[in-house]
Amino acid sequence: MNGIKTRLKALPPVSWMLVLIIVIFSLASPNYFSLSNFRNILIQATPLMIVAFAQTCIILTQGTDLSLGAQVSFVTVMIVYLAKKGVPLFASMIIAVLLTVLIGTVNGTIVAKGNILPFIATFGMQNIVNSISLLLTSGSSIYYPSYTYRFVAESTFLFVPMMVWICALMFILVWIVLRKTKFGTNIRGLGGNREALALAGISPVKNLIKTYAFAGFIAGIAGIITLCRVESGQPTVASGWEFQAVAATLLGGTSLREGKGGVTGTIFGVLLITIVKNGLNIIGIRSIYQNAIIGSIVLTAIIVDAIIRIRSKE
Amino acid sequence: MMKFMDELKRSKSFFSLIGLIGLVIVASIIAPNFRTINNMITILRQASVLLILSSGLTAVLLTGGMDLSVGATAGLVGCICAQLIKSGVPIPVAFIIGILIGALIGFVNGLLVGLLPSFIATYATNWVLTGLAVMVMNGAVIYDLPKNFTKLGVGYVGPIPVLVIIAAIIVVILYILLQKTTYGRQVYSYGSNAEAARYSGMPVKKIMISTFMICSICAGIAGMIITARLNAADAAMGEAYGLQTVAAVVIGGTSMLGGEGGVGGTVIGALILTIIVNVMNLKGVPSFAQPMVVGIVIIVMVLFDINSKRKQSQKQ
C-alpha cells in the first residue's frame, strides 16, 4: 500500500491535471466517457507522442529542436514525392527517414560545433526544411494511393490499433536508449554537466550531434505514421508540433536544466494536450476557437508547473 | 567624424554595413531593374514594416531575450484595429487602443519570461495570439477600410511614402531611447550580465518587462500599418513576419546573448533582408524558397557572429 502511495506521489503533477480534465469533459458531454473515445484519443495522440519522445531527448541535453514538426511534414512529402517518381513506397520511406537523420545531424553539428543556441539553429532549419517541402509540392498536398496506409492506420493487432503498437515500440526504444545505454547516460550528462563528460573522456560535441540525429530518426518514424493517417504528402501537416512536443515534455516533468526527466512523463503531457483537443471537439467548440484555447491551457499548465517547482525549491 | 568611424569599426554592425553595400552592388548587376528609383522606393516601402518590427525586437534581444510572438501580435492588433474602425470607432482612438493592446501583450510576455525561457513563453503566446486573432475575425476577412486610415499604408508626402516616414520616426525614437538615455544603458547592462545589473541595484524586472512592452507596441503599430497597406485585415497576416524580424535583428549584428548590437545595425539588417527578398522577386524565385534563404542567412550570420567573437577574444 505504501509502495503505491509513493509511486502516486512520484507521478508528475500533469497526471492529476489529466484526471481533472477527463472529469470535466465527462461532465460536459455524456458520450465522452466511452471506450471507443479513449481508443480514439490514443490513436490521435500517436504521431505527436513520437515527436515528443524525440523532443524529450533534445530537451534532456538542455536544447530544443524547433525543426521537428517541419521534419515530420517533410517526410510525408518526400515519401509521396519519391513514390510518384517510381521509387517503391517502402524504399521511399527508408530514404525519407535517412534524410531526417541527415537533417538532425546538420542541426547537431551547427549547435555543437558552431556553439549556437539550439533554438535559433533549429528555428533556421525549420524554415529551410519547410521551404523544401513547399517547393516539392508547390504548396499543396500531393497524393500516392496505397493500401499500406490503411494497414498502419486502421488495422489492429491483439485488439490494439497498429498505430499504438508502433508508438509503444518507439517508447521502449527511447526508454532503453536513455536508461540502458552509454549514449543515454551521455545525453543526461550533456544536460547535467558537460564538463564532467569531457573530464571523463566523453566528447560532448559527438554526443550532441548523435542526439539530434537520433531525434531526426524518431521524427522520421513519426512522419511515416502521419502519412499513413492523412494519406497524402502535406507540407504543413505538422507545423506547430515541435512546440506541442516541447509543451508536452515540460508538462511531463522533464526540465530544461540539469538533464532531469524522461520519456515516461512525456506520455502524460501528450495525452493532456490530445485530450484537450479531443474534448473541445466533442463538446462542440468551433475549431477556430480551439487553437487559442489549447494554447492557453497548455501555457497555464506549464506555468502552474513552473510555479510549483519554484515554490518547492524555496 | 574620425571618432564616428572608429566607433563604427568597433561595432559588429560594420560588417553588416559592408554586407549591405556589397549586396546592393551585386543586386544592381544581376537584376538591372533593381537600380531604378521606383524600385528603391519600393524597397524602402517594403522594408518599413520590417523596420518597425525589428527595431522593437532589438530591445528584447539586447536583454538576452527573444520574442517569437511579434508576427502574431501584429496580426491580432491589426485585426482588432480594423474591427474597431469598421464598427465606427474614430481612427485615432482605434490606433491608441491598438498601441495599448500591444503594451498589454508585451507586459504579459514579460511576466511569463520570468517563469519560462523567453523563446518558449513567446512561442506559446504566439500560438494563443494567433488563435485570438482568428476569434476576433470570426474566421472571416475584412475589406474596404476608410481612406483616412489606408492613407497610413499607401499615402505619400511629396515623393516619400507615409509608411517610410512612420518607420523612420520609430527607428529614431528607439535609437535615442537605447543609445542616449540611462534607460538604454540599463538595457545593455542587463543584457551583458543580468545578475551583475541586479547586484548594481538596477530594477531588473522592470527593465526586462519594459523591453517586451516596447517590442509588442512596435509590433502592434506594424500590425495596424500592415492592415492599412493591405486595406484588409486577416488573422494570418502577421505570420510571415515572425521569422524575418528575428532574422533582421540577427543579421544587423545584435547578439543573441544580449548586451551587444543596436537599432543602427538592425536597420541595416532589415534592408539587407528586404533587398534579398526584392531581388528574389525580381528574378522570379518562387516565394516558397524565401524562408529557406532567410533560414540559411540566420544560421550563417549567427555562426559568423559567434566565431568572430571567439577570434576577437583570442586576439586580445
Add this chain to the structure above:
Amino acid sequence: MGKTILTAVGITKVFPGMKALDKVDFDLRAGEVHILVGENGAGKSTLAKVILGVYKQDEGEVFFEGEKMEVSGTKDAIAKGIVAVYQEFTLIPYLSVAQNIFLNREFRTKLGFIDHKKMESEAEALLKSLNCEYINIKAPVKQLSVAEQQMVEIAKALSYKPRVIIFDEPTSALSDREAESLFAQIHNLKKKGIGIVYVSHRMEEFPKIGDRITVLRDGKKIATIGINDCTDHELITMMVGRDVSQVYVRTQNEHKGEALRTEDLSDYSGKVKGVSIVLNRGEIVGIAGLVGSGRTELAQLIYGINPIKTGKVYVNGREMMPKSPVNAVKHGIGLVSEDRKKYGLALGEAIAFNAISVSLKKIFPKFFMNKRKIYDIAKQNVDQLRIVTTSVHKQCKFLSGGNQQKVVLAKWLNFNPQIIIFDEPTRGIDVGAKMEIYKLMDRLAAEGKAILMISSELPEVIGMSDRIYVMHEGRMVDECKRGEFTAEQIGSRMLGLGVGGR
C-alpha cells in the same frame, strides 16, 4: 617513503592578463601526501590542472615514473593513473551515484546494455571502503548533500585504481566527522603507495595528513619543506610574501554611532539562523567563517538578494525592509560580492560602463545621458585606483583579477554608499592589488563609512578588523574586539569548537 613517481620541471603557464605559473618545479613520491599551499590565485589549481592534462603548459615538462608525459586531455592522464578530486563537482545531477562513479566505464551485459546491478554492487563496495555505506547508490546525486557528493567524487577517483590522486580543497564542503574519515582514507591510500597531491589552505589540517609542503605565491614556487620543519607563522609569511603585520594597514579612528544593525535575522534556506550584528560608522567589522557557514547568505539577506524570513534590519537606527538590491542601494548599502565575474561585472562591457553602473541615475538624473561624462569619470577611477588598462573602453574580461576587482570598487566609490559589505574582497588577486584594496578599505573607514568584511582568509580578517564576528553553521558563535583574539581561537570557533557566548 617511496621513490619519486611524478616530477614537474620549470612549468610556466600564461593566461590572458596574468602569468599563472612561472617556472615551477614540483615532485611527488609514492606514498606521500604533498601539500600545495598558497593564497587564492597563487597557482595551486593551475599546477594541478597542468599535471592532469586539462591545461597545456607553455613551458616545462612533466615526468611520470621517469617518462616524459605527453598528455592532452584528462583521458591520457587517467590512463596513466593520475586522477583528481575537483573542488567544483564533476557529477551529473540526474544520474545515479553508481552511474556517476563509473561514467564512461559502464559495465555492460552480454547484449551491450548497461549492467546497473553490477555497477551498483561495485559502487556499494567502494563506498563501504570509504565508510559511506549510508549513501544511496541508486539515488540521483542531485538528491545527495554536498558532503555526500564529495564522497561520491572521491569514490569515483578511487575507482580508477590510481597511482596519483590530486585533491583540490576536498574538505571545504565537509563536516569535521566527514573530514576525519577522509583523512583516515588518505592514510590508507598512502600505505598502498599512492602519491597524493593535496591542495588546501586550511593550515590546521596540514600536520594531520601532510608529509611535505610546497608553497606557491603569485605563480612562483617559494619553497618545498618538510611538514615539521616550519611554524605556522613562517608558512603564512611565505604565502603572503612579507611579514603579515606589514600587509594589513589599519589606522585607528573613532567609531561614530551605529550605521547598520540586524536583529535575529533568518532566511528561508536555513543557512542564516537568528543573526544579530551591529556595525558602526568608521569601523571595519570582520565576519569569519568557513565556506557554507552562512556568511555570504547573511550579506545577501541584508542586501535584499534573498527574502528575509524573520528578523529586522536597521539602517541609521531606522528599520528598513531589504526587499531588493534597488532598496538596499537607496538606503546607501553597497555590496562587493564574492564572485565578481558572476555578480560584480558585466565582463563583455567596457570598464567605463561598469564603473558607473550603480551611479547611473545619480550622475544623469534627467533620463538623457552623455557618454563623454561617463568616460571622464571612468578615467578618474582608472588613475585613482591605478587600474592597469590601455583605455576605459576595454572590456572587463580582458583585465586581470585584481584590476577587475578594482573596477568593482570603482563602481561603488562613484556611488559613495555609507555602508559597504565586502564579501571575499581579495579572492583570486595578487598581493599587490590586495594591499591596495586593504588601503582603500582603511581609507573608507577613516572617512566614516561602515565596513563589513567577510573572508575565509583568517590572516586578512584578523589583520583588518576592529571587531570580529565568528559564524558557524548559520549562527553567530562569537564576537571579539581587536587585540582580544588569536588566530587559533578564531580558527577553532569557525570549526564550531569551544563555542563561547552569544
